[in-house]
């Protein structure tokens with residue numbers, strides 16, 4: 001029987017453990033604060049940010065939300081980041097991606113104080129991660145590691161194929177999985193749109209992580225019996241539903257489930273874990289900035 005990995009349940013457990021860390025911070029007089037910044041009218045981005053704010057409320061993190069008109073000059077976003085960097089009540093800053101075309105994404109990432117960069121996207125944090133001593137693991141890759149752990153899939157010695165080479169998921173996940181640490185020690189192949197014969201690569205994998213943003217690209221024909229399949233994609237495709245769309249992953253769930261040993265669904269797989277690990281990084285950030293030792297799940 002294929003194990004359908006319940007990301008909502010794993011995320012719930014992490015949130016519940018984090019509540020204890022937040023209580024411990026409270027005993028030391030610290031209330032963790034997370035600022036989310038949205039400069040977009042993209043409905044998916046709006047949904048993610050409001051879910052992140054709701055998560056903060058649920059666990060006792062002080063959530064601050066800033067919205068910037070997507071037509072406003074880029075300087076408005078840069079100035080907002082400068083102000084949040086200076087605010088002692090804000091321990092974590094997240095600028096929801098993507099930002100509008102007229103905004104320089106690299107300037108945004110470089111501008112966030114690296115100690116408040118709970119996405120782990122600042123070059124200083126990327127460097128630390130690649131060197132093997134991450135300050136903040138990026139939320140989605142960290143969430144993928146936690147899902148593997150929850151499914152009892154130890155990456156050590158396994159062949160992992162990651163489909164997608166983004167800065168947010170593919171590249172940091174590959175780096176985490178090759179490290180000489182728990183939930184690492186894997187042999188990783190990173191595939192992308194120019195990879196020849198993708199199916200030949202995925203059929204050789206023990207673990208396939210689909211993170212390419214192409215709806216249902218990976219199907220059962222591309223998998224070997226027993227493979228662990230982690231689907232990072234959350235794509236809105238037109239459908240005859242109340243909302244006018246349905247969510248599908250980068251994996252064709254029905255055919256992949258026939259072959260997989262374990263598989264994450266969409267929704268309810270990696271997405272909730274991305275949000276849970278953001279809370280984790282915010283708690284870690286508050287501890288680091290206020291010099292309080294916090295136990296993390």
Ligand SMILES: Nc1nc2c(c(=O)[nH]1)N[C@@H](CN(C=O)c1ccc(C(=O)N[C@@H](CCC(=O)O)C(=O)O)cc1)CN2
Nearest residue numbers: 047048095096097098119139234267268269271272274
């Ligand atoms: N600054 C950042 N921007 C973005 C990141 C990021 O890590 N940092 N990642 C992606 C997507 N993302 C985060 O914002 C994200 C994706 C999905 C979910 C989620 O909870 N999905 C739910 C379904 C939600 C729905 O109903 O639409 C699920 O899969 O069950 C949360 C966050 C983009 N930008």
